[in-house]
Amino acid sequence: MPNIDGGLLSEATTLGEASADPVRWAMSFDGSPQEVAVREEYPSTRIGYIQVAAVLVHLEEMLGQEAAYFVDPAVIRAATSEALHSIVLPSSNVCRQDMSSVRDSWRAEIFEIFRDYQVEETSLLDIFMLLVDFSDKRTGQGSIVAARCSANDACNARNISVPRSGIDCAQCGGRIFPTDALRVHEEVTEEHPNITALTRLMTVLEHITMVGYLHFLFQRQPRVLGNVAFVGDGPLALFGPQAWLHTPILAFIHDLSARLAAQQMRSPVIVGLEKTGQFAEHAAAIGESIPRQTLMALPDSYIYGHVLTFRAAAGVEYGRDTYYGRKFFYRTARGQMLTLTIPKPNQSISDPHNPVHFPMMRDTLAFLDRIGTALYQDAVIPVALAHSFASIPLRTGSKVLRLLSQEFLSATNPPP
Numbered sequence: 016m017p018n019i020d021g022g023l024l025s026e027a028t029t030l031g032e033a034s035a036d037p038v039r040w041a042m043s044f045d046g047s048p049q050e051v052a053v054r055e056e057y058p059s060t061r062i063g064y065i066q067v068a069a070v071l072v073h074l075e076e077m078l079g080q081e082a083a084y085f086v087d088p089a090v091i092r093a094a095t096s097e098a099l100h101s102i103v104l105p106s107s108n109v110c111r112q113d114m115s116s117v118r119d120s121w122r123a124e125i126f127e128i129f130r131d132y133q134v135e136e137t138s139l140l141d142i143f144m145l146l147v148d149f150s151d152k153r154t155g156q157g158s159i160v161a162a163r164c165s166a167n168d169a170c171n172a173r174n175i176s177v178p179r180s181g182i183d184c185a186q187c188g189g190r191i192f193p194t195d196a197l198r199v200h201e202e203v204t205e206e207h208p209n210i211t212a213l214t215r216l217m218t219v220l221e222h223i224t225m226v227g228y229l230h231f232l233f234q235r236q237p238r239v240l241g242n243v244a245f246v247g248d249g250p251l252a253l254f255g256p257q258a259w260l261h262t263p264i265l266a267f268i269h270d271l272s273a274r275l276a277a278q279q280m281r282s283p284v285i286v287g288l289e290k291t292g293q294f295a296e297h298a299a300a301i302g303e304s305i306p307r308q309t310l311m312a313l314p315d316s317y318i319y320g321h322v323l324t325f326r327a328a329a330g331v332e333y334g335r336d337t338y339y340g341r342k343f344f345y346r347t348a349r350g351q352m353l354t355l356t357i358p359k360p361n362q363s364i365s366d367p368h369n370p371v372h373f374p375m376m377r378d379t380l381a382f383l384d385r386i387g388t389a390l391y392q393d394a395v396i397p398v399a400l401a402h403s404f405a406s407i408p409l410r411t412g413s414k415v416l417r418l419l420s421q422e423f424l425s426a427t428n429p430p431p
Contacts, residue, residue, distance in 0.1 A: 017321045019304050019311070025370050027308045027345075033381035038244045038284055041072045041386065042228055044221045045248040048213035050106055059206065061106040063213045067220045069098045069134075069228060074385065100132055100220065106209045117209075121200045122165060125216065126181065126192035134227030139220070142227040143194065144179055149263035149270070152196060165195040198256035219257050221247065226267060229283070233271055240271075241281025244382050251287040251340030251356040258337045265339035269361040284379045287340055287356040294354045297322045298344045302352035310380060311344040312368040318342075332367070341367060348384040355383070 046067040052058040104124050105111060111120040129140040147159045154160055158178045164170035166189020175184065181192045197219060202212045225245055232240050253261050272282040289295045294313075305311060318333050319326050327333060334342070340356030347353060357379060360372045370376050 039242040043246040046217035060108040063104040063106040065102040146263040149266035244284035247287040252338040261339040289354040305346040
C-alpha cells in the first residue's frame with residue numbers, strides 16, 4: 016500500500032460551503048447489453064439487446080426511510096420514477112432485408128434508434144445533432160461531416176456533408192447516416208459475437224440520454240436544475256471510436272452552466288461513479304488510510320505511479336482524449352470509498368487536479384455523503400436503482416430474449 020501524500024488530501028469542509036438548499040432529486044443512468052443465440056441449434060446466429068435506464072429518485076422521500084424500523088417498499092417505489100429504452104439489434108449472421116451485411120444493418124438500425132427513441136419528446140437524433148453543434152464535425156448548414164463514405168469500403172468519397180435525414184453518396188450511391196459518425200458499426204463483425212459493439216452503443220446512449228435530460232430541464236424548468244444531481248454509472252468518459260463525443264459533451268455542460276449563471280441560477284451536480292476497474296480496486300485498497308469526508312486528488316504522477324502499469328506519452332495527461340471529467344477518490348461520511356469524476360473546468364489551469372478549480376465540488380461531496388446504500392460495497396442509491404432497472408437477468412433474460420429473437424426474425428423475414 017502506497018504512503019498517501021497529505022498534499023493530495025482535502026477535507027470536504029475546506030472546499031467551501033455546501034449550498035443551503037441541497038440536492039432534492041437524483042437522476043441516474045445505467046445500461047445493460049446482452050447477446051443471445053436465436054436458436055440453440057444455431058448458436059452463431061445472434062440477436063443483440065440493450066436496455067438503458069434513466070431513474071429519477073426523490074431523495075427526501077427515499078432517505079426518510081432510514082429512520083424507519085421497517086422499510087416500506089411502497090414509499091421506495093413512490094419515490095422512484097424510471098424511463099427505460101429497450102433496443103433490439105441484429106447481430107452475427109442476421110441482416111435486415113434492405114441491407115446486404117450485418118455491419119450495414121447496424122448502421123441503419125442505429126440511425127432508426129436515434130430517430131425514433133426520445134427523451135421527453137426530443138429524439139435522440141436531435142440530442143446528437145445538438146452535440147454535433149458543439150463539435151468540430153458541424154458544417155455551416157447544420158449537418159455533420161463524415162470523414163469518408165461509410166456505405167462502401169471501396170468508395171473514395173471524403174468529407175461528406177451529411178444532413179440529419181441522411182444522404183446518398185454522390186460517388187457510390189450508398190446511403191450514409193449522420194449517426195455513422197459514431198463509428199459503432201466499425202467494430203461489428205459478420206460471424207462473431209458483437210458484445211463490444213453493443214457495449215459501445217450502450218455507453219453512447221447513456222451519455223446522450225443524460226445530455227437529453229439536462230437539455231430538457233434547462234428548456235422547461237431551469238431553476239430546478241440546481242436541485243438535481245445527474246449520476247452516471249461509470250466515468251464521465253467515452254472510449255474507442257466514439258471518444259470524440261467527450262469534447263462536445265463537455266462544451267455543452269460548460270455552455271449550460273454559463274447560461275444558468277447568467278440567470279443567477281445554480282448548476283446541477285454532475286458526477287460519474289465507478290464500481291469496478293483498476294481505480295475502484297485501488298480506492299478499496301487504500302480506503303482505510305483516508306479519513307472520512309476527505310477527497311483525494313489524482314494527478315498523473317500518482318495514477319501512473321500507483322494505479323496503472325502503463326504510461327501515457329510524454330506531455331499527454333491521463334484521459335485527455337476520452338474523459339470530460341476529472342477523476343478523484345472520496346471517502347464519504349459513512350466510510351464508503353468512491354471513485355468519481357467531475358466535469359473538467361472551463362479554463363486551462365496549471366494544476367487541473369486541484370479540487371479548488373471545481374465550483375460544484377462541495378455540493379457534489381455533500382450529495383455523495385447522503386446517498387449511500389448497503390446494497391453492495393461502496394454503492395450509492397441512484398446508481399443501484401438505475402442498475403436494477405437496466406439489468407437483464409442472466410437466466411430468465413436469456414430464455415425470454417431467445418423467444419423474442421425468434422419472433423423478431425419471423426417478423427423481419429416472413430415466410431414466402
